[in-house]
Amino acid sequence: MALVVTNTLTRRKEEFKPLREGFVGMYVCGPTVYGHSHIGHAKSYVSFDVIARYLRHIGYKVRYVQNITDVGHLTDDADSGEDKIAKRAKEERVEPMELVETYMRSYFEDMDALNALRPDISPRASGHIPEQIELVKTLIAKGHAYEVAGSVYFDVTSWRRYGTLSGQRLDEMEEAVRIDPNEQKRHPSDFALWKKAEPQHIMQWDSPWGRGFPGWHLECSVMSMKYIGPTLDIHGGGLENSFPHHEDEIAQSEAATGQPFARYWLHNNMVTVKGKKMGKSLRNFITLKDAFAGKFPQDEEGNPTPIRPFRPMVIRYFILTSHYRNPLDFSVEAMEAAEKGLKRLEATVGAIRKRLIEPASGEVSPGAKQMIEELKSGFTAQMDDDFNSAGAIAELFKFSAKVNESLEAGEVPQGDLKAIDAAFTELAGGVLGIITAHTGREEESSASIEKGLLDLMVETRNGLRKAKQFQLSDQIRNRLGEMGVQLEDGPEGTKWKRV
RNA sequence: GGCGACGUACCCAAGCGGCUUAAGGGAACGGUUUGCAAAACCGUCAUUCACGGGUUCGAAUCCCGUCGUCGCCUCCA
Numbered sequence: 239m240a241l242v243v244t245n246t247l248t249r250r251k252e253e254f255k256p257l258r259e260g261f262v263g264m265y266v267c268g269p270t271v272y273g274h275s276h277i278g279h280a281k282s283y284v285s286f287d288v289i290a291r292y293l294r295h296i297g298y299k300v301r302y303v304q305n306i307t308d309v310g311h312l313t314d315d316a317d318s319g320e321d322k323i324a325k326r327a328k329e330e331r332v333e334p335m336e337l338v339e340t341y342m343r344s345y346f347e348d349m350d351a352l353n354a355l356r357p358d359i360s361p362r363a364s365g366h367i368p369e370q371i372e373l374v375k376t377l378i379a380k381g382h383a384y385e386v387a388g389s390v391y392f393d394v395t396s397w398r399r400y401g402t403l404s405g406q407r408l409d410e411m412e413e414a415v416r417i418d419p420n421e422q423k424r425h426p427s428d429f430a431l432w433k434k435a436e437p438q439h440i441m442q443w444d445s446p447w448g449r450g451f452p453g454w455h456l457e458c459s460v461m462s463m464k465y466i467g468p469t470l471d472i473h474g475g476g477l478e479n480s481f482p483h484h485e486d487e488i489a490q491s492e493a494a495t496g497q498p499f500a501r502y503w504l505h506n507n508m509v510t511v512k513g514k515k516m517g518k519s520l521r522n523f524i525t526l527k528d529a530f531a532g533k534f535p536q537d538e539e540g541n542p543t544p545i546r547p548f549r550p551m552v553i554r555y556f557i558l559t560s561h562y563r564n565p566l567d568f569s570v571e572a573m574e575a576a577e578k579g580l581k582r583l584e585a586t587v588g589a590i591r592k593r594l595i596e597p598a599s600g601e602v603s604p605g606a607k608q609m610i611e612e613l614k615s616g617f618t619a620q621m622d623d624d625f626n627s628a629g630a631i632a633e634l635f636k637f638s639a640k641v642n643e644s645l646e647a648g649e650v651p652q653g654d655l656k657a658i659d660a661a662f663t664e665l666a667g668g669v670l671g672i673i674t675a676h677t678g679r680e681e682e683s684s685a686s687i688e689k690g691l692l693d694l695m696v697e698t699r700n701g702l703r704k705a706k707q708f709q710l711s712d713q714i715r716n717r718l719g720e721m722g723v724q725l726e727d728g729p730e731g732t733k734w735k736r737v
Numbered sequence: 738g739g740c741g742a743c744g745u746a747c748c749c750a751a752g753c754g755g756c757u758u759a760a761g762g763g764a765a766c767g768g769u770u771u772g773c774a775a776a777a778c779c780g781u782c783a784u785u786c787a788c789g790g791g792u793u794c795g796a797a798u799c800c801c802g803u804c805g806u807c808g809c810c811u812c813c814a
Contacts (some may be wrong), residue, residue: 249741251753282814285775312812320810397758405740406810454812476814481740483742483813506806507742517813559762561748565743572749575763580760585776618750620760628751633762639778646770708772715774726776733776 241296243356243472244563246480246503247403250623252597254469257501262298263466264290265500267458267483268360271341272326275348278509278516285472285506285562285625288670292621295669304357304467306345308338309364309388310443311454312391316466321451324440333430334363334440349525351550353671358407363457367443370452370460373430373494374445374499382493386422388434388448394427397489403503404481429486438562455486465492471501478517479506491608499597504542514565524568527552534570548573555580555672558627580672586638587666587676588735590647591661605644611659613637617665627670627728634666652714666678680736692723696732699725 241254250716254263266286267280282302290302311322327334346356352506363370374390377383382396394400394408396658401407408427420426422456436444442449457579462470468491475484482613484503491499509516516523524534524542530550556576602610613633641658644650650658666673695714702711718734 267814270812276814278814285814373755401740404809407739410810412738439809477742478809479811481809482811504752506814510807515808515813520813522740523813556749563742564750567749569749571763575749578764579762582776589777622750626751628762629760632751642777643779701774706772712773719775724775727771727774728776729770 241429241503242624243504244624245501246505247500252502254502256268256298257467257469258674260297260299262293262300262471263464264300264302264474265291265458265466266302266304266357266473266474267479268304268306268357269345270322271345272311272322273341273518274525276516276518277344277523277529278349278523280351280526280553281509281557281562281566282351282506283349283354284352284478284557285627286504287352288558288627289472289474289504289562289625290357291355291671292625295664301359301466302357302430303361303462305457305461306338306342306360306362307454307457308335308362309340310452310457312433321439321441327440338362344527347528348550349633351530351555353551353674354528354554355671361461361465363452363461364441366457366460366464367452369464371443371445372457373456373460373490374452374573376494377379377431377490380493382490383431384424385447388449388450389427389430390432391423392490392493394425394429394489396484397493399426399492400489401485403485403488406481406485406533412677416428429453429455429482429492440453455483457492458483459487459491463495463557465695466499468495468499470500472504473505474503474504477505480505482555495704496600502516504562505627510567511563512569516568519667522701526550526553545570551672552577552580553676555631557668558672559631561624561626563624582637583634583666584673584677586641587659587662588680590655591678591735592640593650594655595652595657598652600651600656601703602653602657603651606650606657609637610657611638614659619668621669630665630670631672634662634670637661676696676706692718692734696725696734700732 241633242251243254244250245252261676264286266283269275279506286302286304290300293300294727308323309321309392312320325340328335332340339436349356374383378390381393383390383392391649395714408425432445432447432450432452434448441450444452462473473484480503509522511522514520514522528534528542530547530553532545532547534545545551553576554574556573559576559579583600602631616633617630620626620633623629644654662673662736663675667675667677695718698712699711702708702714718725723734724736
């Protein structure tokens with residue numbers, strides 16, 4: 239079985255073969271940090287997190303680069319376009335870099351909560367100004383860019399392959415209704431590599447063309463090629479960036495190096511809310527912090543209304559139950575369904591881990607061995623098919639059902655428990671990241687006094703149950719339930735867990 | 738107007754030419770278990786894949802058309 243990925247460049251599934259044996263250089267467009275991250279960011283970065291994890295799982299050494307845009311991203315393409323960071327910094331009355339720091343931390347905090355592993359390199363645009371100036375100089379020298387009054391534009395007519403990624407054609411784009419005519423540009427589709435800064439502009443640097451700042455598209459070309467090389471194995475990002483952002487990246491990179499920029503373009507689809515795209519400018523977006531706190535937009539204005547909190551892991555699981563290339567519609571109902579599904583998986587893992595006595599010993603029985611092999615081959619087949627995490631989760635559920643069945647049937651040998659736990663840890667934990675080392679071990683990880691008190695409550699209640707004092711024992715269970723501790727009476731005694 | 742994607746059960750969602758007379762999750766309904774619950778387990782739940790044609794020995798999967806939804810062409814993950 240070989241890994242197959244859908245390449246936006248060719249619009250088909252292709253066998254994945256990196257440039258260098260055993261090594262994958264992967265670049266994913268990161269966030270512009272001028273506000274808190276939302277569910278759309280989560281879909282994108284959780285998807286690429288799993289892609290990176292899976293590539294490592296099948297043995298590749300991966301260098302995952304994901305930029306932080308902290309300068310140059312304009313609110314629109316017209317001359318009047320303001321830098322998003324500068325604009326927000328003015329509004330919040332802070333230094334631009336202060337704003338960047340705040341939201342960059344917020345971003346990493348949210349991604350950590352979603353159990354997305356950090357990229358290997360998180361380069362910032364503002365830290366790569368000299369490299370960006372160099373690339374602009376190269377493009378001018380090669381006749382692909384021109385300077386007008388302190389700004390430099392890429393000449394799209396000099397790059398005849400312009401539009402291959404998105405299937406756009408220059409002559410057709412000229413007719414596009416909403417492109418703002420900009421007198422400086424020779425062609426409406428020419429894009430800014432370097433912009434002249436007015437004296438009052440907060441972020442500006444010296445360049446051969448005077449004081450200014452880099453255009454948005456430039457940073458991705460510069461930073462990806464700096465840390466990976468002129469040809470990336472994978473370039474990822476959100477679908478909405480395929481045009482013009484990725485198209486421009488290809489043009490300026492290939493025009494500069496003369497080499498193919500990226501072998502595989504992977505695009506994740508959008509998150510929708512009630513069928514409509516969720517976007518920063520549409521004001522219908524749900525920030526991750528709101529979602530974790532249980533606030534969802536319920537009214538027409540999109541104001542966050544408290545419903546109930548969902549664990550970050552539920553959001554991660556929810557994202558992974560659909561394919562990264564398909565749109566995902568976000569709703570409270572869908573989150574509740576996802577929460578229940580994830581709990582079932584966690585319950586099985588918990589049941590295994592509770593029976594497991596470390597250090598576990600003993601051989602794995604042939605039956606368990608076969609179950610695990612079936613899981614692994616099914617899981618791998620799904621993930622090999624363009625990272626089909628939804629299919630991979632289905633395999634986990636099939637396996638989980640078999641595990642539950644054997645737990646129900648009677649004593650499972652320690653060797654089997656250990657192997658089953660290892661399989662879950664490797665696939666559901668290591669690859670999909672939907673369980674952690676703590677899953678099913680909530681009791682052990684509780685503070686000692688809390689644990690002692692709960693054990694005492696359970697003991698007391700079981701005494702009452704023995705004496706058939708059900709009214710009192712139910713009261714204890716109900717009250718603990720209200721506090722978020724769930725009691726389960728089973729044949730092996732009473733268990734408690736946090737809900 | 739140009740480019741592109743999607744339409745699978747009550748809901749979500751895989752499948753992309755034969756292994757599927759369609760995975761998995763949620764909901765629902767029976768049953769086992771339980772003091773009652775919860776959890777878990779067993780069973781039921783699409784001869785059918787928006788609709789109409791065509792290609793093929795064979796199509797949810799390929800082609801054409803129709804309808805519907807969405808995205809990009811302007812900032813956005």
